[in-house]
Amino acid sequence: MKHLNYPIYKEQIYYKTLDNGLKVYLIPKNDYNKTFVTFTTNYGSFDQSFIPIGKTRRVNQPAGIAHFLEHKLFAMPDGSDAFERLSSFGVRANAFTSFDKTSYLFSGTNHIKEALIYLLDFVQTPYFTDASVKKEQGIILEEYLMYQDLPEQRIYYGLLKNMYNNHPIHTEILGTDESIMKITAHKLYQAYHTFYHPSNMVLTVIGNFNKDEILSLIDENQRNKQYTLEPPIKRFLPKEPMRLAHREETIYMSVSMPYVGIGVKLKPKADLKALYKQSLTLSLIMDMYFGDGGIIYNDLLKKGIINQSFKYGIADYENALSIILYGMTPKEEDFKREIMTRLSGLKRRNLDQQAFIRQKKVMQGDFIRSLNSLEHYNITFMSLLSYGIYLFDVPEMIQSITLEDVYEMLKTIKRKYMTTFTILAKKDK
Amino acid sequence: MYIHSTKFKTNLISLRFKEVIDKKNIGLRAILPQVLSASSPLFNSRIKLSEALDDLYGASLTARTYKQGRLSIIEFSISFIRPAFINEPLLEKVLILLKDVIYGHKKLSKPEFDLEKRMAIEKILAFENDKTSFALSRLFDVMFTNDHYGLRPLGTVLDIESVTYEALNDYYHTFLKTGPDILLSGDFTTADRALINTYFKEIQQPLNPIDFIDKTHNYQIVSEVDQINQVKLNIGYLLPIRYTSNAFYKATIFNIIFGGAVHSRLFLNVREKHSLCYYISSSFDPYKGFIYLYAGVDKNRLDLAMKVIDEQLDDLKENFITKEELSMSKEVYINLLKEQEDHQSRQMDVSYIRNLLGLEGIDEAIKLINNVTIQDVNDIAKQVIKDTIYLLTPEVQS
Numbered sequence: 001m002k003h004l005n006y007p008i009y010k011e012q013i014y015y016k017t018l019d020n021g022l023k024v025y026l027i028p029k030n031d032y033n034k035t036f037v038t039f040t041t042n043y044g045s046f047d048q049s050f051i052p053i054g055k056t057r058r059v060n061q062p063a064g065i066a067h068f069l070e071h072k073l074f075a076m077p078d079g080s081d082a083f084e085r086l087s088s089f090g091v092r093a094n095a096f097t098s099f100d101k102t103s104y105l106f107s108g109t110n111h112i113k114e115a116l117i118y119l120l121d122f123v124q125t126p127y128f129t130d131a132s133v134k135k136e137q138g139i140i141l142e143e144y145l146m147y148q149d150l151p152e153q154r155i156y157y158g159l160l161k162n163m164y165n166n167h168p169i170h171t172e173i174l175g176t177d178e179s180i181m182k183i184t185a186h187k188l189y190q191a192y193h194t195f196y197h198p199s200n201m202v203l204t205v206i207g208n209f210n211k212d213e214i215l216s217l218i219d220e221n222q223r224n225k226q227y228t229l230e231p232p233i234k235r236f237l238p239k240e241p242m243r244l245a246h247r248e249e250t251i252y253m254s255v256s257m258p259y260v261g262i263g264v265k266l267k268p269k270a271d272l273k274a275l276y277k278q279s280l281t282l283s284l285i286m287d288m289y290f291g292d293g294g295i296i297y298n299d300l301l302k303k304g305i306i307n308q309s310f311k312y313g314i315a316d317y318e319n320a321l322s323i324i325l326y327g328m329t330p331k332e333e334d335f336k337r338e339i340m341t342r343l344s345g346l347k348r349r350n351l352d353q354q355a356f357i358r359q360k361k362v363m364q365g366d367f368i369r370s371l372n373s374l375e376h377y378n379i380t381f382m383s384l385l386s387y388g389i390y391l392f393d394v395p396e397m398i399q400s401i402t403l404e405d406v407y408e409m410l411k412t413i414k415r416k417y418m419t420t421f422t423i424l425a426k427k428d429k
Numbered sequence: 430m431y432i433h434s435t436k437f438k439t440n441l442i443s444l445r446f447k448e449v450i451d452k453k454n455i456g457l458r459a460i461l462p463q464v465l466s467a468s469s470p471l472f473n474s475r476i477k478l479s480e481a482l483d484d485l486y487g488a489s490l491t492a493r494t495y496k497q498g499r500l501s502i503i504e505f506s507i508s509f510i511r512p513a514f515i516n517e518p519l520l521e522k523v524l525i526l527l528k529d530v531i532y533g534h535k536k537l538s539k540p541e542f543d544l545e546k547r548m549a550i551e552k553i554l555a556f557e558n559d560k561t562s563f564a565l566s567r568l569f570d571v572m573f574t575n576d577h578y579g580l581r582p583l584g585t586v587l588d589i590e591s592v593t594y595e596a597l598n599d600y601y602h603t604f605l606k607t608g609p610d611i612l613l614s615g616d617f618t619t620a621d622r623a624l625i626n627t628y629f630k631e632i633q634q635p636l637n638p639i640d641f642i643d644k645t646h647n648y649q650i651v652s653e654v655d656q657i658n659q660v661k662l663n664i665g666y667l668l669p670i671r672y673t674s675n676a677f678y679k680a681t682i683f684n685i686i687f688g689g690a691v692h693s694r695l696f697l698n699v700r701e702k703h704s705l706c707y708y709i710s711s712s713f714d715p716y717k718g719f720i721y722l723y724a725g726v727d728k729n730r731l732d733l734a735m736k737v738i739d740e741q742l743d744d745l746k747e748n749f750i751t752k753e754e755l756s757m758s759k760e761v762y763i764n765l766l767k768e769q770e771d772h773q774s775r776q777m778d779v780s781y782i783r784n785l786l787g788l789e790g791i792d793e794a795i796k797l798i799n800n801v802t803i804q805d806v807n808d809i810a811k812q813v814i815k816d817t818i819y820l821l822t823p824e825v826q827s
Contacts, residue, residue, distance in 0.1 A: 307547070
């Protein structure tokens with residue numbers, strides 16, 4: 001077992017890659033009551049085009065299949081439900097699918113070993129039939145409809161759809177009502193055997209446990225399963241041009257006030273570590289101008305253009321980098337004009353050195369604070385691994401951002417790469 | 430109250446001001462903490478206050494008004510990185526800032542008042558866009574029409590609109606007499622605590638959050654229409670048991686089995702077996718003594734969903750639950766109590782409630798949970814009465 005030590009933060013991380021390729025990370029935090037475990041495959045809604053394990057020809061799968069697979073994996077061959085069984089240990093189980101990951105997780109204060117072994121076993125026991133797939137389609141369509149009623153969800157995906165022509169980020173993680181219906185048991189097996197191989201997966205355990213005991217338990221469990229080492233998976237992401245797919249879109253929903261979102265498409269670096277630094281630089285810029293103490297934020301607040309519903313974030317994924325801003329506003333045209341003009345005008349502003357230094361201090365504080373939550377700690381840690389970054393490299397990456405990096409980034413924020421998505425209230429009949 | 434702990438990277442100081450919720454003060458109490466925490470005499474603009482917090486390694490200041498049972502509570506809290514991780518003592522600067530925000534105002538800022546009033550209204554409008562929470566709050570409106578219990582802590586648009594600048598200035602001084610209770614969590618030395626005491630003085634206000642007046646049973650179905658895709662089904666049930674009652678843990682276990690967990694009857698039958706919804710859940714309110722259920726249901730299968738829900742409750746009344754259901758529910762509940770201790774502000778909230786109610790600590794609570802029997806759960810089920818149904822339904826397409 002190897003060991004990473006971070007005395008400044010009083011944190012220790014142990015890790016080992018097992019013979020079958022599974023990467024195990026153990027983070028003991030014995031002053032907490034709970035343990036939080038994630039078992040994650042590097043497989044998400046993006047991964048629709050790939051060469052299946054043991055095959056030579058590329059396949060294209062329907063959008064939403066990773067999320068569908070996540071749901072179906074809980075069905076066990078004996079008719080039992082893994083979610084129910086996992087919960088029966090008294091732990092809180094869950095799972096999520098993102099653009100690039102699918103994660104099965106639980107947190108608990110008792111029966112951790114039993115729950116952990118069961119987690120490994122059920123995720124490594126696929127069982128799909130056409131009848132059960134058909135039934136699941138009903139549940140997922142309801143989930144899809146539920147999200148269709150959430151304005152912020154519509155804005156977020158709407159902006160991505162407007163920005164991207166070919167990149168699979170333009171489709172919701174759930175897929176579409178049409179693509180969900182194209183999923184079959186055969187396609188699920190094809191995806192499963194390719195992406196749920198241990199060498200494409202990470203197991204991260206954080207909290208109150210004995211690291212040696214847990215590791216030997218995991219090791220023994222994995223040894224008893226017949227996995228052969230596989231070469232890396234070949235996946236295909238389509239080429240994405242810089243131009244927008246759509247400049248703007250307006251939809252009508254039952255909202256009490258208009259919602260407006262703005263998406264800014266940016267050029268992502270190919271190297272994932274460099275991409276993450278781009279993302280940190282963008283966060284710093286956005287916090288400086290659009291955060292609570294930001295000049296632009298406060299000005300727009302005073303003008304009555306935004307309110308506390310205003311949010312922004314950075315979407316950074318392989319081949320896709322963008323800023324997303326949205327909020328409710330009584331003045332939707334002002335919102336669009338002001339924010340787009342000010343964003344593209346940032347490059348002409350003189351950077352306030354002091355604000356830049358202060359912002360780095362905040363990012364450092366936020367980093368330390370974020371370690372309070374074992375859930376956040378675990379998920380951020382394992383997410384950064386696929387960028388080739390250890391979580392505790394982040395403070396240094398923040399410190400390494402220079403004013404030049406900021407200027408370089410600002411130059412790429414251009415009006416022609418901005419799209420809008422608007423939700424207006426439906427007129428009463 | 431001081432919860433000593435070194436497991437979190439942050440220290441947390443929280444001051445709370447409470448009163449029995451009162452219709453005439455709701456608007457005032459919704460806006461006041463927001464105006465106070467927008468800027469203060471020493472940090473006399475939003476930007477300056479925000480920069481001061483940023484200089485403290487992004488200390489996080491929270492000002493909110495929330496409801497705990499029949500109480501309206503205004504909280505100011507500040508969380509900041511412990512000196513162990515940054516080699517810079519922040520405590521005194523934090524105290525100066527917090528004191529100025531709460532006590533420093535001679536007169537409230539008029540521009541901040543105007544801004545916060547507008548934002549309070551827009552916040553209420555925004556809330557209405559989340560149809561799930563909105564429909565649930567409508568259930569409380571119709572279920573507790575003539576009862577304080579239906580009041581929303583952040584008020585209605587009318588409550589906010591009626592607040593004037595003058596009235597808020599007057600209320601500010603009244604408000605200061607309603608507290609504070611002082612709550613600390615983290616790693617403070619004796620000297621730290623003495624320093625805190627020079628800044629703030631605790632004023633004890635022994636108020637009980639429990640509302641002991643039972644709602645009279647009145648079966649009703651209220652249905653409203655909205656432009657949505659899915660029916661939001663909400664049901665209120667009477668269960669006249671309170672937090673401090675002997676039956677509290679029994680009622681909580683009952684609710685976990687009915688709809689409070691993923692192994693619950695509702696989740697397994699309505700969602701998993703019949704695929705009638707994506708979410709369904711029930712909660713027990715131990716301050717007023719009722720259970721509320723909320724679900725998102727396919728509009729063509731609403732009748733079936735309601736029928737299955739009724740069947741599940743009837744079954745719990747007529748038959749005994751299994752041993753497994755009982756032990757699983759106890760595990761879930763105990764786990765929840767222990768996990769709360771791993772979240773700094775949640776741990777503080779829970780300890781605060783237990784303090785207000787004069788309740789036993791977590792170890793004693795676990796003992797009481799383990800004593801709950803199958804018969805107890807059945808006894809509770811028999812006391813549950815379906816009271817109010819509120820439906821938010823999609824418009825019929827013409």
